[in-house]
Amino acid sequence: MSFSQIVWKMAKANYRKYIFYYLCNTFAVMFFFVFSTIYFNRQVDEVKISGSIQFLLMTPGVTLVLFTIFFISYAHQIFIKQRRSEFGLFMTLGMTDRDIVKLVLLENTIIGLLSLTSGILGGTIFSRGIFFLLMHSVGIGQVAFHLSSNMFLYTTIAFAIIFLIAVGSSLYHVFTENVIANIKSSKTAAALKNNSPIIGGIGAAFIFISIIGVYLTYAYSNYGGELLFIWAIFTILGVYISLNQFISLFIEFVKRRENYYYPRMLFLTSINYKFKHLTTILTLVISLVMITILYGTLNLSIYSMEKKDVLESKPYDIAFLQTETKNNLDQETVYSIIDQEDNRIQGYQQIPVYTHYERMEDDNWLVSYSFMSIESFQELTSISYELDNNEMLYFINSEFENNEQEEYYQENAYYFADENLEFTLKEIIAGNNINYVSDSAFFIINNTDFEQLESQFDGYKSTIHQINVEDWRETDGATNKLEKNLLAYNKKTPPIMDERTEGSTEEEFFKVDSKIKAFQSIKMENGISFFVMTVLSIIFFLGSFILLYLNLFSEIESEKEKYRKLHAIGITDKEVKQAVTKEIRAIFFIPAIIGAILAFCYFISMMRDIGGVMANPGLLLYFGGITITYLLVQFIFYLYARKKIIYKLM
Amino acid sequence: MAILEANHIVKIYGDIKEDRTTQALNEISLSINKGEFIAIMGASGSGKTTLLNILSGLDKPTSGAVTIAGEKINEISRNQLALFRRQQLGFVFQDFNLLDSLTVKENMALPMILEKKSSADIDQKVQELAALFGIEDILDKYPYQISGGQQQRTAVSRALVNNPSIILADEPTGNLDSASSADIMECFETIVENLASTILLVTHDIFAASYCQKVIFIKDGMIHSSIIRESGREEFAQQIIAELSVIGGRKDVF
Numbered sequence A: 001m002s003f004s005q006i007v008w009k010m011a012k013a014n015y016r017k018y019i020f021y022y023l024c025n026t027f028a029v030m031f032f033f034v035f036s037t038i039y040f041n042r043q044v045d046e047v048k049i050s051g052s053i054q055f056l057l058m059t060p061g062v063t064l065v066l067f068t069i070f071f072i073s074y075a076h077q078i079f080i081k082q083r084r085s086e087f088g089l090f091m092t093l094g095m096t097d098r099d100i101v102k103l104v105l106l107e108n109t110i111i112g113l114l115s116l117t118s119g120i121l122g123g124t125i126f127s128r129g130i131f132f133l134l135m136h137s138v139g140i141g142q143v144a145f146h147l148s149s150n151m152f153l154y155t156t157i158a159f160a161i162i163f164l165i166a167v168g169s170s171l172y173h174v175f176t177e178n179v180i181a182n183i184k185s186s187k188t189a190a191a192l193k194n195n196s197p198i199i200g201g202i203g204a205a206f207i208f209i210s211i212i213g214v215y216l217t218y219a220y221s222n223y224g225g226e227l228l229f230i231w232a233i234f235t236i237l238g239v240y241i242s243l244n245q246f247i248s249l250f251i252e253f254v255k256r257r258e259n260y261y262y263p264r265m266l267f268l269t270s271i272n273y274k275f276k277h278l279t280t281i282l283t284l285v286i287s288l289v290m291i292t293i294l295y296g297t298l299n300l301s302i303y304s305m306e307k308k309d310v311l312e313s314k315p316y317d318i319a320f321l322q323t324e325t326k327n328n329l330d331q332e333t334v335y336s337i338i339d340q341e342d343n344r345i346q347g348y349q350q351i352p353v354y355t356h357y358e359r360m361e362d363d364n365w366l367v368s369y370s371f372m373s374i375e376s377f378q379e380l381t382s383i384s385y386e387l388d389n390n391e392m393l394y395f396i397n398s399e400f401e402n403n404e405q406e407e408y409y410q411e412n413a414y415y416f417a418d419e420n421l422e423f424t425l426k427e428i429i430a431g432n433n434i435n436y437v438s439d440s441a442f443f444i445i446n447n448t449d450f451e452q453l454e455s456q457f458d459g460y461k462s463t464i465h466q467i468n469v470e471d472w473r474e475t476d477g478a479t480n481k482l483e484k485n486l487l488a489y490n491k492k493t494p495p496i497m498d499e500r501t502e503g504s505t506e507e508e509f510f511k512v513d514s515k516i517k518a519f520q521s522i523k524m525e526n527g528i529s530f531f532v533m534t535v536l537s538i539i540f541f542l543g544s545f546i547l548l549y550l551n552l553f554s555e556i557e558s559e560k561e562k563y564r565k566l567h568a569i570g571i572t573d574k575e576v577k578q579a580v581t582k583e584i585r586a587i588f589f590i591p592a593i594i595g596a597i598l599a600f601c602y603f604i605s606m607m608r609d610i611g612g613v614m615a616n617p618g619l620l621l622y623f624g625g626i627t628i629t630y631l632l633v634q635f636i637f638y639l640y641a642r643k644k645i646i647y648k649l650m
Numbered sequence B: 001m002a003i004l005e006a007n008h009i010v011k012i013y014g015d016i017k018e019d020r021t022t023q024a025l026n027e028i029s030l031s032i033n034k035g036e037f038i039a040i041m042g043a044s045g046s047g048k049t050t051l052l053n054i055l056s057g058l059d060k061p062t063s064g065a066v067t068i069a070g071e072k073i074n075e076i077s078r079n080q081l082a083l084f085r086r087q088q089l090g091f092v093f094q095d096f097n098l099l100d101s102l103t104v105k106e107n108m109a110l111p112m113i114l115e116k117k118s119s120a121d122i123d124q125k126v127q128e129l130a131a132l133f134g135i136e137d138i139l140d141k142y143p144y145q146i147s148g149g150q151q152q153r154t155a156v157s158r159a160l161v162n163n164p165s166i167i168l169a170d171e172p173t174g175n176l177d178s179a180s181s182a183d184i185m186e187c188f189e190t191i192v193e194n195l196a197s198t199i200l201l202v203t204h205d206i207f208a209a210s211y212c213q214k215v216i217f218i219k220d221g222m223i224h225s226s227i228i229r230e231s232g233r234e235e236f237a238q239q240i241i242a243e244l245s246v247i248g249g250r251k252d253v254f
C-alpha cells in the first residue's frame, strides 16, 4: 500500500469531517451571496442613495464580513484540529512538509471550489425564496430579485480572501507546533488554562463602560452613529474577555461550596469546557443576537416614529397651492373628485396668501415672505386677534421643540420688520396648522393691509387649498385623480419660470401634499429597510444557529465517549438526557439572553436621543416583541438540536 | 450462595452474516459466592475483558445468561443495570475510563455524586481512599496531567468509593510498581475480609493473583482450569506459575 493510498483511505474514513468542513464553507458563501443579492439589488440601490438604508446596511454588512471571517476560520480550525493529529502521524512516518502542503492545498482547493459553487447556487435559491416570501407578505412589490455580475464577483473575492487566510494560518500552525503537540492536539483539549479575576473584571468593565458610553453619546452629542461602532467593538471585546474568564471564575467560586457544586459538577465542568473553547463562537453569537434584536427594534421604531411624525406634521389630509394659472380647478371640480359617498369631505379651506421674494445682498440667497390676512388666520387657528393697520403677527407653522429653529424664524421676522418700517411686529405665534405647500412662516396682517399689499411689494398671489375627509386612508384613488386633473390643467397653461420655481420645478412647487402619499412613501422606504433587515436577521440567526449546532456536532464523538464512560460507571439514560438537555439549553440560551440584555442596554441608551424610553413606551413593546420572537424561534431550533443530539448520543 | 453466576456464556463479535467474526467467549460458566476473592488469568486476547463486561452488564452475551444476586441480567432494564453498577458494583476498567474534563478528585467522587451523597461524606471517602493509595497530592490534577499508574490508582479508588458489594477489576495493577500493587491488593484483601465484598479481578501479574483465594485460567474463550489457594502466598504463586506453563505460557516467567 503506497503512502498516497493510505492518505486516501484515511480521507475516506474521515469523510464526515470533509462534509462538515464543506458545508460550513458553503454556508459562508451562501451568506455572502444572499447579502450581495440585496446590496447590489437595483431597487435597494435606489433607496440606498436616498436615505437611511445605507446606514442600515453598513453595520450589518461589516458584521457579516466579520462573522464570515470567524465562521470560515472556525470551521477550518475544527477541520484542521482533527487533521493535525493525522499530519503529526504522517510526519513521524516520514511525510515531508512539501507533501503536507501539497495535500492541504489540494484538499482545500477542491473543497473551496465546491463550496463556492454550491454556496452560490444555494444562495440564489435561498435569496429568491426570501424575496418571493417577503414581497408577498410585506407587499414591497418594487423589490424584484435579479442577479448581476457584481454579486458573483464580490462573493467570490471575499470568500477567496478569507479562505486563503484560514488555510495559510492553519498551515503555519501545523509547522510551528512540534510533532507531539500535533498528535496530541485533540487530547489536551480538556486542558483549562488559569483564570484571572482581574482580567475577568476588565472584561466586565469594558462592557459597562461601553454601555455608559452609548448612553452619554446619545444623550449629549450628535455623533451617535459614528461612535456607536466603536462602543460596539468595546462591548464585544468585553464579552469575549469576560466569557473567557467568568464562567471559570464562577466555577472556582462554586467549587468551594461543595454542597452546591457536586450535584452540578458534570454540568458545570462541561459548560466551563465549552465556554472556554467556544469563547469566540459564543461572543460571535452574542453579537449576532444583539445586532439582530437591536436593529430589528430600531427598524420598527424608526418606522413608527417617522409615520407618527409625517402624519402629525400634516394637519390636513390633502393640500395644494393654487394660482391664477396653475392648479386652478374650481371648488366644484375638486369636490367631484375628492368627495366620495363613503368618504365625505369634512372641511375645505381656501386661504389666500401673498408671497414676496427678496434676494439677500451678501450671498444672493432668495428669501420668501408670505402674508396672510387676519381673517384667514382666524379660520385656520381659531385665534382671534385685533390688528390695527401696520401691525403684524408672525405665525410660524410648526410646533417648536427646537430652539435654534425658533431663533432663526424670529430673527427673520425682526429683520423683515426692520427693513419694512411701516409694520410693527406685535407677537410671534407658533402652531402646526397648515400643510407645507407654500411657506413655513407667515406674516399676519389685517384685511385692509392685506388687500393693499400688491401696491407695496411685488409678489405672487396664491391660494392654499386644504381638505379634510372622513378617512385619509381611503383617499388613494381620489388623490391620484386630483393629481392627474391638476397636471392636465397645468399643461394647458404657460410654464412658470420665476423666483418661485428657482432651484426646483414647477411640478414640485404645485404638487399635491397628502397624508396618503407621504404614508405610502415611508411605508415603501421602510418596507425595503424592513426587508433588508429581515433577510440579514435570518442570515444572522441561521448563522448563529449553525455555529452552535456544528460545534455541538463537531464534539459529538468526544461527547459520546464521555457518556459511554459515564454509562459504564452507572449513569442512567434519564440522567444522560437531563444532563444533555441542561447543557444544550445553556449553550443555546445563555448567549441569546446575554445578547438580548446587551441589546436592551443599547436600546435604552440610544433612546436618550428622543427623550428616553419612558417618553416612548410603545418602543419597549417592539423590543419585547422582537426579543420574544427571537427567543421563540431559538427555542424551536433548540428543541430540534436537542432531539438530534440525544439521538446521536444514545 | 452464588452472588454472581454465568451460564454457558457465548460471545461472538462482529456480524455473523459476514465472515469477520471473533468468538471471544465459548460456553463459559462460573459461579462466584459472596465474599470470594478470585483472579482470572489468561493470555492476551483470551476474552477476559469481554467476560468482565458481560458479567457487569456492560455488554450483552450472544447466548447464555448472567445472574446477579438472583436476578437475570437480561431481564433487568438498562436503567436498573446502570443503577446496579453504581450502587453495588465497583468496576476497574483496563483503560481506566477516567473523564478528561474532571479532576482526579472529581473522577473519584463521581459514583457518589451520581448517588447524591452529601458533600461531607464524599470528601471524607475521597480523602480516605486517596491517602490509602498515595494520591492525595494529585487530587486537583486532570487525568492527562498524571502518570498511567496514578490514573490506575484513581480508577481503583473510584471503584471502591461506593463500598460496592462486588468488585470487578480489569488489571488493576497493570501499570504499577510492586509496592503500589501490594497496596491495592492488600486493600482488596481487607475489603473482602472486613466487608465481605466479592472481588473478581483480571490480571497478568502472578504477584497480584497470589493474593486471591482462587485463580481461574481462561484460554481461547473457555475456562481451562482453576486452582484454589490452600496455604501461603508464595506457595500459591508457584502453583500459578506451574499452571500457566501448562496452559502454554513460557515456563520462565521471571
Ligand SMILES: Nc1ncnc2c1ncn2[C@@H]1O[C@H](COP(=O)(O)OP(=O)(O)OP(=O)(O)O)[C@@H](O)[C@H]1O
Residues within 6 Å of the ligand: B013, B014, B022, B023, B024, B042, B043, B044, B045, B046, B047, B048, B049, B050, B051, B094
Ligand atoms: N469490540 C470488539 N469487536 C471485535 N472483536 C473484539 C472486540 N473486543 C474484543 N474483541 C476480540 O475478542 C477477543 C477477546 O478480547 P478481550 O478484550 O476480551 O481480551 P483480553 O483477554 O481482555 O485481552 P488483554 O489481556 O490483552 O486485555 C480478542 O480476540 C479481541 O480481538
Ligand SMILES: [Mg+2]
Residues within 6 Å of the ligand: B048, B049, B050, B094, B170
Ligand atoms: Mg483485557
